[in-house]
Amino acid sequence: MSSVADPKLLHTLIRKLESIASFSDEESTAIENLPVRVRALNARQDIVRDGDRASQSCLILEGWAYRYKIIDEGKRQIFSFHVAGDIPDLHSLHIPQMDHNLATVTAAVVGFIPHDDLHELTTRFPRIAAVLWRDTLVDAAIFRQWLMSMGRRNAFEHMAHLLCELYLRQEAVGLASEYRCPLPLNQLELADAMGLSNVHVNRTLQDLRGSGMITLSRSTLV
């Protein structure tokens, strides 16, 4: 259930980061030597909770995760979905108090990296700091896309955008190709991500299918 430091573990992360900027051997080694505590988790299981004070961040090694927040009487808003290579709560490195939850979508393997080690890494290697910083900025850019979709697009356009995003994100890390990708989300989760009701999501998906844009049955075809 729990082990330590296998260089291969961090390979996904390094590959993702190196697609932005290439590192020196010293830098790569430093990343590889990060201590990672690995855990296998079941589907739909919380990883970090709203209000927690985090002392480590979570690297997704396998499977999907998502971030969400609940307000009174069970209204849930989902903020993002994450696949292998993502560090969904990297922000807790500088803002330890969580203002939302992080949980698995599917069964997943995740690696926890202590903040102390990340702090040391980023102070020693500004280039690595910059790339991680950049990663959180991409996160923010995606939030802006979602805001755009929620505020000024109808359900049909919004869904189309979301599905494209999820495809492209997976394609970028080699988890999808040929316009086909896994989509382990149910309609309730899509609804909470888009600020819609599950019923309307269902109808919107039918529209998309009807217009020949997608096929779905636990995997997509755009």
Place this chain on the structure above:
Amino acid sequence: MSSVADPKLLHTLIRKLESIASFSDEESTAIENLPVRVRALNARQDIVRDGDRASQSCLILEGWAYRYKIIDEGKRQIFSFHVAGDIPDLHSLHIPQMDHNLATVTAAVVGFIPHDDLHELTTRFPRIAAVLWRDTLVDAAIFRQWLMSMGRRNAFEHMAHLLCELYLRQEAVGLASEYRCPLPLNQLELADAMGLSNVHVNRTLQDLRGSGMITLSRSTLV
């Protein structure tokens, strides 16, 4: 219209950053010595445009700014509002290509800081890098609040949250107190920020006034 390096200029910024972590003299001096090109701008004037490749970031010294994006046939989504001390496009330091516009709300004084100098500053002083990074993470946290409001709150709650945010942000930098603050936004801008129509914003404001929660006439009272 355009001048250089007056230590006082960066005082707002330093004060804001020091509310997070205190700096050594060397660090403070390094910030103060950043070259700043100052410009006075009119109200409702673009500062950086969607698609631009930025080579500097913009520090608000006086007045308000906002970020927005337009999609087909004039639908606009506003992503954020900014007051003195904010660097609304700090993200362009690591993602130079703008994916939205930055513009003034009111007449404003802004200072431009070249990315080169910021890069040098952040590689020399990891503590400063961390605080600036943190600032962009707060930005992202506010996006999440907005997502929450757009997705799962009705117009009344959404408006209340937005007004509180704008008050608290100004209070934090000494621009407001006693539950009173300037609010130089018109109803169309509020509408585009909340994903609503201007008509509905008007009615929602009337509700808020009616319920005794606010007074408005170019300044608020919560």
Place this chain on the structure above:
DNA sequence: CGCTAATTTGACCTGGATCAACTACGGTGG
């Protein structure tokens, strides 16, 4: 005082919500 932009009001419309069945399907235990 006159012009323009911003706010307000009214009438009517619609995208998406809500509620309540009902169906399909993958276990799971007998």
Place this chain on the structure above:
DNA sequence: CCACCGTAGTTGATCCAGGTCAAATTAGCG
């Protein structure tokens, strides 16, 4: 191999928050 059960997906009927359009009314400002 089948009956049962729980979860997820569909469907239909009805409702309402918020949109749209258009016409006042009011504020600012030179």
